Amino acid sequence: MKTTGQNRLIYLLLVALLVANFSFVYADSAVAQPLEQGGHNYGTANRFETGFDHLNVHINYPQTDYDNLNVAISGWIRSTIEQYKTAGNGAGALFVDYDANLVAEKYISVKLFARYKDETGRVSDSQVNFNLYRDSSKLLSINDLFNDAQLVDLKARLAYASGIEARYFETNSLDCWQLTDRAFELDLLADDYSPLIKEDFHFTLPYGNLFDLAAITERLNQHPSTWLATSDIVNLKSDKKIALTFDDGPGPYTERLLDILQKHGARATFFVVGKRVGGRQETVARMPKQYCEVANHTWSHPALTKISNARVESELKATSDAILAATGSGAAMSRAPYGALNGRVKALTYQLGYYFISWSIDPKDWLTKNADKTYNHVINRVSDGQIILLHDIHKQSVDAAERLIPKLIEQGYELVTVSELLGQGGVVPQGGKVYNKR
Ligand code: ZN
Numbered sequence: 016m017k018t019t020g021q022n023r024l025i026y027l028l029l030v031a032l033l034v035a036n037f038s039f040v041y042a043d044s045a046v047a048q049p050l051e052q053g054g055h056n057y058g059t060a061n062r063f064e065t066g067f068d069h070l071n072v073h074i075n076y077p078q079t080d081y082d083n084l085n086v087a088i089s090g091w092i093r094s095t096i097e098q099y100k101t102a103g104n105g106a107g108a109l110f111v112d113y114d115a116n117l118v119a120e121k122y123i124s125v126k127l128f129a130r131y132k133d134e135t136g137r138v139s140d141s142q143v144n145f146n147l148y149r150d151s152s153k154l155l156s157i158n159d160l161f162n163d164a165q166l167v168d169l170k171a172r173l174a175y176a177s178g179i180e181a182r183y184f185e186t187n188s189l190d191c192w193q194l195t196d197r198a199f200e201l202d203l204l205a206d207d208y209s210p211l212i213k214e215d216f217h218f219t220l221p222y223g224n225l226f227d228l229a230a231i232t233e234r235l236n237q238h239p240s241t242w243l244a245t246s247d248i249v250n251l252k253s254d255k256k257i258a259l260t261f262d263d264g265p266g267p268y269t270e271r272l273l274d275i276l277q278k279h280g281a282r283a284t285f286f287v288v289g290k291r292v293g294g295r296q297e298t299v300a301r302m303p304k305q306y307c308e309v310a311n312h313t314w315s316h317p318a319l320t321k322i323s324n325a326r327v328e329s330e331l332k333a334t335s336d337a338i339l340a341a342t343g344s345g346a347a348m349s350r351a352p353y354g355a356l357n358g359r360v361k362a363l364t365y366q367l368g369y370y371f372i373s374w375s376i377d378p379k380d381w382l383t384k385n386a387d388k389t390y391n392h393v394i395n396r397v398s399d400g401q402i403i404l405l406h407d408i409h410k411q412s413v414d415a416a417e418r419l420i421p422k423l424i425e426q427g428y429e430l431v432t433v434s435e436l437l438g439q440g441g442v443v444p445q446g447g448k449v450y451n452k453r
Pocket of ligand 1: 262263352353
């Protein structure tokens with residue numbers, strides 16, 4: 016840790032650097048909108064504004080009682096200014112604001128965010144987080160909070176929530192996290208995870224009323240299954256919910272099915288075959304726009320148990336990539352063709368971060384190709400929490416869905432996606448696992 020004297024020196028150097036480079040920069044009222052996202056709840060709020068040839072700078076930052084934290088903050092601000100001093104050709108503006116909180120008396124959590132606007136008004140955002148444990152003045156890394164097994168679990172949860180495959184978290188940093196009064200919160204920045212996500216993704220992991228990190232870790236070690244209290248992550252409603260799933264498409268009837276779903280405000284999950292996505296990209300792109308879920312049913316529909324590990328990986332990866340190209344996010348959620356899985360495939364897909372959704376109601380619509388039989392099979396068995404298997408490549412199945420959807424709604428069911436159904440039951444899918452109902 017730096018001494019107070021060294022810290023002051025660094026601040027003086029920072030100020031001197033800014034003043035020495037100062038030159039007049041016109042105020043562009045369109046550009047000079049301050050960032051007002053920050054909660055200045057801890058530390059002394061400081062502000063400075065200055066300018067360089069091509070950069071107008073507006074900085075809000077906290078001064079804290081911890082020298083190492085102050086050094087980290089000023090270092091990031093300085094490197095951010097340096098980064099944008101040479102950016103663009105005309106005049107740009109850089110705004111920095113922050114969120115600083117004292118958490119449960121024990122932690123200080125600081126999030127700094129920078130927004131740079133170039134001369135055309137184009138915006139680029141960046142962020143850094145610092146979390147300090149006051150007893151030891153230690154700046155914490157994510158490894159101070161979670162052990163290896165917990166990190167694997169955390170990444171599986173992140174993959175589930177964000178739609179980004181878990182393996183990307185091995186190579187991309189998970190640095191943007193903070194502690195709040197009730198949760199561990201993590202941001203996946205669109206810039207870091209481009210093109211997997213188009214917007215920053217915010218993840219919240221509530222930890223209840225335990226605030227001491229050692230106690231959290233202790234508790235997590237002893238009771239991993241109680242890590243997430245269901246009541247913390249979702250508003251459990253008493254409504255009945257079911258998930259309609261459609262496999263093997265997209266096909267010639269998928270648009271009609273989407274029209275039906277849209278008409279009734281219903282959602283469904285589509286397990287698409289990768290090689291069919293390219294020809295119907297707009298249909299697949301439409302699915303998330305009306306809050307349907309797009310999931311992975313392999314590239315060419317082989318029994319995964321009968322192909323090599325390399326091929327299992329490429330079947331899932333190529334399909335996720337096709338979904339990514341169509342919708343902007345890939346799909347870890349998968350369904351094995353024929354439901355065929357074995358220990359080898361589960362172990363492999365655990366490594367790769369894919370998980371599997373089975374079903375609890377199967378009318379064998381692909382076999383009977385009879386809308387009445389499909390309709391009756393489902394209506395006679397449906398209950399809260401079920402996952403229903405259908406195939407949108409058959410006209411008779413879409414005919415059945417056209418009658419089923421309003422009937423189920425009339426019976427009080429909300430038609431949700433598989434992720435919604437599992438999430439509302441407190442289930443967090445993990446790589447290599449199979450889920451067949453809530
Ligand atoms: Zn299939």
